[in-house]
Amino acid sequence: MRRIHVIDSHTGGEPTRVIISGAPDLGDSAMATRLECFRAHHDRFRSAVVNEPRGSNAMVGALLCKPVDPTCTAGVIFFNNVGYLGMCGHGIIGLGATLAYLNRIVPGQHRIETPVGVVGMELHSTGEVTVSNVPSYRASKAVTVHVGNLGPVTGDVAWGGNWFFLTDAPCELELKNLEELTDYTSRVRRALTENGIKGSDGGEIDHIEVFSTPKDPANDSRNFVLCPGKEYDRSPCGTGTSAKLACLFDDGKLAEGEVWRQESIISTVFEGSIRVQDGKLYPRVKGSAFVSADSVLVCQENDPFRWGIRG
Numbered sequence: 001m002r003r004i005h006v007i008d009s010h011t012g013g014e015p016t017r018v019i020i021s022g023a024p025d026l027g028d029s030a031m032a033t034r035l036e037c038f039r040a041h042h043d044r045f046r047s048a049v050v051n052e053p054r055g056s057n058a059m060v061g062a063l064l065c066k067p068v069d070p071t072c073t074a075g076v077i078f079f080n081n082v083g084y085l086g087m088c089g090h091g092i093i094g095l096g097a098t099l100a101y102l103n104r105i106v107p108g109q110h111r112i113e114t115p116v117g118v119v120g121m122e123l124h125s126t127g128e129v130t131v132s133n134v135p136s137y138r139a140s141k142a143v144t145v146h147v148g149n150l151g152p153v154t155g156d157v158a159w160g161g162n163w164f165f166l167t168d169a170p171c172e173l174e175l176k177n178l179e180e181l182t183d184y185t186s187r188v189r190r191a192l193t194e195n196g197i198k199g200s201d202g203g204e205i206d207h208i209e210v211f212s213t214p215k216d217p218a219n220d221s222r223n224f225v226l227c228p229g230k231e232y233d234r235s236p237c238g239t240g241t242s243a244k245l246a247c248l249f250d251d252g253k254l255a256e257g258e259v260w261r262q263e264s265i266i267s268t269v270f271e272g273s274i275r276v277q278d279g280k281l282y283p284r285v286k287g288s289a290f291v292s293a294d295s296v297l298v299c300q301e302n303d304p305f306r307w308g309i310r311g
Contacts, residue, residue: 001298001299001300001301002022002048002298002299002306003022003296003297003298003299004019004021004022004023004048004049004296004297004298004299005019005020005021005022005295005296006018006019006020006049006293006295006296006297007020007098007101007102007291007293007294008291008292008293008294008295009094009097009098009101009289009290009291009292010094010234010289010290010292011090011091011093011094011097011235011238011287011288011289012090012234012235012236012264012266012268012269012270012287012288012289013234013235013264013266013268014058014060014090014233014234014235014237015056015058015059015060015094015234015292016059016060016061016062016088016090016091016094016095016098016289017049017050017055017059017060017061017062018062018064018094018095018098019049019061019062019063019064020064020102022297023045023063024038024041024042024045026038026042026063026065026077028066028068029068030068031065031067031068031075031076031077031113031114031115032115032116034065034075034077034115035077035084035115038063038077038079038084039083039084044307044308045307046061046079046083046084047307047308047310048297048299048306048307048308049061049079049297049308050079050080050081050308051081051308051309051310052305052308052309053305053308053309054297054308055081055308056081057081057229057230057231058231058232058234059080059081060078060079060080060085060088060090060091060094061078061079061080062076062077062078062088062091062094062095063076063077063078063079064076064095065077065113067112067113068113069111069113069118071111072110072111072112072113072118073099073104073105073110073111073112073121074095074099074110074112074113075112075113075114076091076092076095076112076113076114077114077115078091078114080227080228080229080231081229081231082228082229083228083229084115085162085228086114086115086116086161086162087114087115087116087117087119087133087134087160087161087162087238087239088161088162088238088239089131089133089160089161089237089238089239089240089241089242089270089285089287090233090235090237090238090287090289091238092112092114092119092121092129092131092238093129093131093238093285093287093288093289094289095112095121096110096121096123096129096289097127097129097288097289097290097291098289098291099123100123100127101291101294105123106123107123107124107125108122108123109121109122110122110123114134114161116134116161117134118134119131119132119133119134119161120132127288128286128287128288129286129287129288129289130284130285130286131238131284131285131286132275132282132283132284133160133161133238133239133242133282133283133284133285134161134282135280135281135282136158136159136160136161136242136243136245136246136281136282136283137158137159137246137250137280137281138156138157138158138243138246138247138250139157139158139159139199139200140156140157140200141156141247141250142154142155142156143155143156143157143165143197145188145191145192145195145197146191146195147187147188147191148187148191150170150184150187150188153167153188153191154167155167155168155188156247157197157199157200157205158243158244158246158247159199159200159243159246160238160239160240160241160242160243160244160245160246160283161238161239161242162206162207162239162240162243163198163199163203163204163205163206163207164205164207164208164209164225164239164240164243165188165189165192165197165205165207165208165209166209166210166211166240166243166244166247167188167208167209167210167211168210168211168212169181169210169211169212169224170184170210171184172212173210173212173222173223173224173265174265175265175266178232178265181210181224181226181232181265182226182230182232184210185208185210185224185226186208186226186230188208189205189206189208189226192205193205206227206228207225207226207227207228207237207239207240208225208226209223209224209225209226209237209240209243209244210223210224211223211244214261214263215263215267216263216267216269218261219261219262219263219269220260220261220262220263221244221260221261221262221263222263222264222265223236223237223240223241223244223262223263223264223265224264224265225237225240232265233264234264234265234266234268235264235268235270235287236262236263236264236268236269236270236287237264237270238270238285238287241260241262241270241272241283241285242272242283242285244260244262244272245260245272245273245274245281245283246274246281246283248260249274249281254274256273256274256275256276257273257274257275258273258274259271259272259273260272260273268287269287270285270286270287271285271286271287272284272285272286
């Protein structure tokens with residue numbers, strides 16, 4: 001029998017499950033190397049934690065790791081229902097709330113190792129968390145892809161810790177249109193793959209982000225993000241907001257330090273801004289997370305779904 005101690009939280013409605021203990025030993029090498037070990041040798045553990053019957057398609061897992069860099073508070077590897085994520089903005093915010101709940105950190109600046117680099121995490125006295133993300137950039141502007149009977153769709157390809165295709169929304173961004181939005185963004189993602197359109201490093205563009213005007217005039221934009229596994233992000237998406245900020249800055253629509261308020265499809269909000277250093281764009285994304293469970297997952301040997309229900 002395997003017992004796995006987890007802390008669940010949600011960031012703007014998007015769930016994060018941090019694994020505190022009970023995970024397989026991935027060694028003490030770089031976080032990117034540990035991720036590959038996880039993927040190659042322990043993928044069924046990923047499935048057991050985030051897939052049904054213990055999780056859901058929306059759940060993002062976060063494996064808490066000992067960092068290599070002694071200046072870092074923690075290391076983390078993010079994963080979801082179908083695979084692994086280089087970075088996860090809402091997940092870092094959830095990790096911050098979790099570490100505060102465990103009394104492992106106090107308000108102030110912290111550094112977190114991820115497979116794509118070190119990110120900053122500031123825990124505010126209010127409980128809010130600001131993520132200082134890895135450098136983000138727009139790789140291609142106004143890329144047009146033909147999407148079956150939908151015709152041509154034009155958008156930007158940008159990196160915010162994951163690869164995104166950013167374009168206009170095909171309909172009103174409301175939960176009543178969830179089926180239409182999921183179908184549309186799934187088709188766009190499939191068309192990008194079929195046409196060989198990738199990130200500048202050859203990586204798959206696995207996140208599709210569409211935008212419209214916000215419901216609240218205090219905000220700047222409203223979005224819908226389709227994540228790998230065909231599930232949508234309930235939050236405004238931290239890496240997606242980072243990619244958006246990079247595009248806005250390149251277009252001269254956002255000045256360094258200016259705040260951009262990004263609204264999600266369920267009307268939760270992240271505040272984002274850009275810091276420029278050595279010619280690189282470093283997004284900062286601020287949001288709130290709330291702990292929702294402190295529990296132990298049990299995987300019994302005779303349970304046919306002890307490793308999760310996998311497609």
